[in-house]
Amino acid sequence: MSQGGAPLIMSPLMWAPEVWWSLFGHFIALSLMSIGGAITLVSDMHRRLVVDDHLLSDGDFTASIALAQAAPGPNVLFVGLFGWYAGGIGGALISMLGIMIPSTTLALAVARWVSTRRHWLSVQAFQAGMMPVTVGLLLATGWVLAPPLATQPRALLLSAVVAVLVWRTKIRLIWLIGAGALLGALGWV
Structure with a gap:
């Protein structure tokens, strides 16, 4: 964690299971709320990682997002960078597992279910109702950044x-x- 509110600078190979469990718990909980992608949850990630737990500085937080968005690959890479800054290689791996496992499993199950029920009015209404939620979460991300x-x-x-x-x-x-x-x-x- 931190001392006096300033983030600790960790070695990439440091053994930090208490930080890893904290990251895993936070990202696994956020994973199921990541409607529109992990980027929509940046405001909550900032609150937890920077403000509450002091695992990252504001600069590291913003740099992680900028670097991950500039790099080729999925836009969720910034979560791995958050984990890297907070808990080294183990933090990066555990953060990615936490953010990916629940949402990926749920997305696959729902995609299969919806593909056979696309014509249902309730399915269409749910999809239409999720659009404003996604836009609101993206606006919250912009507000933080x-x-x-x-x-x-x-x-x-x-x-x-x-x-x-x-x-x-x-x-x-x-x-x-x-x-x-x-x-x-x-x-x-």
């Missing part, structure tokens, strides 16, 4: 421009990512 942008007007401007371009044009996202990387390399953002 946005405060560092408040001190950087250029980043806010760039975010607004990219949002409009994605919404109103058919520019491929890879070009926008490349433009953002170029602006970052030039020190504009």
Whole structure:
């Protein structure tokens, strides 16, 4: 855990079963609530890992999400990075198991069940009702990740421009990512 509110810097090979159990319990509970993906639960992860348990610093938390979103692969990789920062290799593995096992098992079971009942009104109503829940969870994630942008007007401007371009044009996202990387390399953002 932490001493005096500051996160501990752990060796990747450190033996930390109490941290691993804490991570596993937290992520297994969140797994079944990850409607729209694990990214929708970032606000609760922040509260638990940074504010309550002091397992990560704000910087490590934000860097984990940024790195995982920039890397190829599934967007849930940031959970493994949270575990890495909090409990080394064991923390990374146990965090990924905790977030993946329940949701994957439930998703497979529900997908099979729904595929044979897609025409039911209750199934269609449930799917339609989950859309606003997912949007709300994504807005909560944005709320947690946005405060560092408040001190950087250029980043806010760039975010607004990219949002409009994605919404109103058919520019491929890879070009926008490349433009953002170029602006970052030039020190504009």
